[in-house]
Amino acid sequence: MSALLCVCLSGCSLVKLKEESKTFYSSTVLAGYVSSAAPWDKPIVVAAYSTRNGRLEIAHHTVLHEAGGYELIVQKGEYGLFAFGDANGNLRLDAGEPVGDYAPAPVPASGTGAVVNLDFVISAKAQGAIPPGTSVAAAASGNQHSTQVGAIAKLDDALFSSESGRRGYWAPVDFFKEVGGNIYFLEEYDPRKTPILFVHGAAGSPQDWKYFLQRLDRSRYQPWVFYYPSGASLDSMSYLLYWKLGNLQRRYHYDRLYLTAHSMGGLVVRSFLANYGEQFPAAKLFVSLSTPWGGDALADSGVAYSPAVIPSWNDVRASGRFVQTLFQKPLPRELDYYLFFGHAGRYSPLRPASNDGAITLASQLRPAAQSEATRVFGYDADHIGILSSPEVFAQYAALLKAADKRDRGGDAARNGNVRVAFSYARPDEHPASPPVLVLTPTDPARERIVLPISARDNGRALGPFPPGDYNVGLLAHAFRATPASMPVSIGADGVADLRFLLTPQGTLSGYIGADATPADNPAGSFRRHRRDIQIESIVLTNGEDRREIRPLDETRDRTVESYMAGRDYVFNTFFSFVGLNEGSYELTIKVAGYQPYRHVYQVVPGKYGYLTPIDLSALK
Known part of the structure; x- marks a missing residue:
């Protein structure tokens, strides 16, 4: 992290760094699921576009090796979405290839956060808006590797090089557009083996785990690697990890998962587990190595004095919101957590306290982290050397075997x-x-x-x-x-x-989002629910049909049961209307202390329309 004060040594100019940060904080991630009406086992191209003078302008595209989840990053604006099966890999829609576009369109991107559930289907049925011959990029220059979760890669691929990992730190938006963020497999999925997810740290890549992966018992375990732009917001990467693991769960139904993270990767994993871990009962073991649980004071200095700031610096700051609130939620009860730390660093003007050469012992051994750890292990290793230490790996392998015995017992x-x-x-x-x-x-x-x-x-x-x-x-x-x-x-x-x-059936659902600045809700992050308001009523009407729901005095969320039973429902600030006819509906939400929120939505049975978080800030 000392590189925080040596921006010019990174090979990334200050001008470029400023541009990257500005772009990140004015972007939105669009995410959804592409399925195929008929079996399709070839790549699928997904793209976001705007229209100018009747021409499609591609904002971002990605390639999937099979139907499934996708992510695109765009600047503030309105976009259409389409996908097509790319049988010959030329990144162009050719006659006979299945195609589909998202409706209703266009999709508004606010320049913050994420818009999810943008799901649609590709089929042989022609789409007038996307004519044959539409190309997203030249085949020679466009992205060809798959960003669909579970894509198989080799550890020595150039995609995983240390240079590429550093680029993900200094240029996270460029990295996300060209490389993406994904969980890769290093071998075919095998339901008989336990998956272990490895998560790298700042400026890292999956190749950082080479020593571990070479010694891992591959007859018992299958390694997965989470490769992400480490310069991006940690809230965003935590939500990306949640999205990716959810898609893997849908695809393979794994019933056991171990997670291993180095340095800043531990912050990403803990944030994921605390916020979304209850949805992943398969997660049984978490091991962190040299994680700055208490943040890094150099990140505070970097944010305060550097003329250009990498987004993840804001989260690694010892005084920042991310570090200060990281332990507000506990880890899942059924998860065992082990903390590994190193102490082989030397004194320096930048690191006057005991450290591992990059992170102080005080940060690695934050009391909140120690208190939730089943055991704490210390090693005479530095920040990078801990990943190639025989003693560290021997203890790690022993923990895996212990977790196997504990898990298999039930x-x-x-x-x-x-x-x-x-x-x-x-x-x-x-x-x-x-x-x-x-x-x-x-x-x-x-x-x-x-x-x-x-x-x-x-x-x-x-x-x-x-x-x-x-x-x-x-x-x-x-x-x-x-x-x-x-x-x-x-x-x-x-x-x-x-x-x-x-x-x-026609449906309409959504929630009231918490007040947030672009820094609080950066590209790819989930905008949280508003907790400090009192909803008086929610009314949906189209002249022929009038529905009204009011919050009930209950502590248990019954949204799932209500939806399946065909009942309209509201819990906290989330609401859902079901069984609607096709048509135009006006939604009116009355909240104590605010002017009524009113907006018109189009409802089409069989089409699940996204609903961006409702913002009440202008109605105070």
């Missing part, structure tokens, strides 16, 4: 399965957003199980699940499932067969 009981089959009332219309299987135990003391699934899972046995009695339903955005749910007994070695019929 697996004998998790041997019940369900087979889910779903069909469509209108064969030519199916959800752009993949469905979610919801298993609600009849015993209120047990936790509900939510399993994202995909078209690949239609008719397949899913599980294993703990034996017991459940009410099981299927949730698909903008579709109604019949039956809404059904009682199921999951028993040892048994397979319960379930069938659902999905019918298009």
Whole structure:
């Protein structure tokens, strides 16, 4: 982190650095899921565009090796989205290739945060807005590697070079546009092996883990690497990690996951686990190495005195919001956490305290981090050397084996399965957003199980699940499932067969976002819910249909159950209307102390429209 005071030595000019920071804080990430109406096993190109003088201008494009999640970064403005199957890899829509565009369009990008759930389908049906011959880039110069989660890569690929990793630190927007941010596999997925996610630190790359990966027992474990622009906001990268792991969960249904992070990567992982870990019960083990849990005072100096500031510096500051609030939420209860630290640094004017050559011991051993660690291990290693220490890896391997024994102990009981089959009332219309299987135990003391699934899972046995009695339903955005749910007994070695019929319905949902500046809600980050307001009523009307919902005095969120049962619902500041007819609707929200919020939305059954966080700041 001493490089904070040596910007000119990075090879990145101050002018470029200023430009990168300005662009990052005026950008929005657009994310969603592309599915195919018919089987498609070749690459898919996804692009965001604006229109000028009747011509499409591509703002950003990405390539997926298969249908699934995508991410695009754009400046403030309005954009259309399209995707097509790229059979020959020329980055151009050719005759006969499946294509689709997102509707309703255009999608507004505020220049902050993320707009998600921009899901759509590619099919052989022609799209008038995207004519054959449309190209996103020259094949020789355009991005060709896949940014779809689970893409297979080799550790020695130029994509993972140390030079590329440094570029992700000094030029995060350029990196995201050209490389993306992704979880890569180093081998084909194997359900018999436990996945271990490795997360690098500032200016790092997956190659930093070479020593660990060469010694990892590959007969028992499969390595995944999270490669991200480390100069970006840590809130943004934490949300990106959540999005990527969620898509992997939908694709592979892994039931066990270990996470290992170095340096700043530990901050990203802990933020992810604290904010979203409850949705990932598969996460069983977290090991951090040389993480600056207390921040870095040099980052404070860099922000205060440098003429150009990398976004992640704001988060690594010891006095900054990210570090100060990092431990407000605990880690998931079922997760074991181990803290590794190094102390082989020497005294220097920049590091007068005990350190590992980059991070002080006081920061690595922040009391809050120590208190939640199952054990703390210290080594005579510096900040980089800890990743190639035989003693460190030996202890790490022992922790993996211990986690295996602890984890596998309860697996004998998790041997019940369900087979889910779903069909469509209108064969030519199916959800752009993949469905979610919801298993609600009849015993209120047990936790509900939510399993994202995909078209690949239609008719397949899913599980294993703990034996017991459940009410099981299927949730698909903008579709109604019949039956809404059904009682199921999951028993040892048994397979319960379930069938659902999905019918298009109109829906509208959203939430009131917390007040936020661009620095609080940078590109790719999730804008949190508003907690300090009192909603009086939410009314939706189109002249023929009038719906009104008011908050109930309850502490449990019943959004999922209400949606599946076909009931309008509001909890805290999130609301959902279901079973709407096609048409134009006016939404009116009355909040104590504010002028009423009014806006008109178009509702189309079978089309799940995004709704950006509602901003009340101008209505005070």
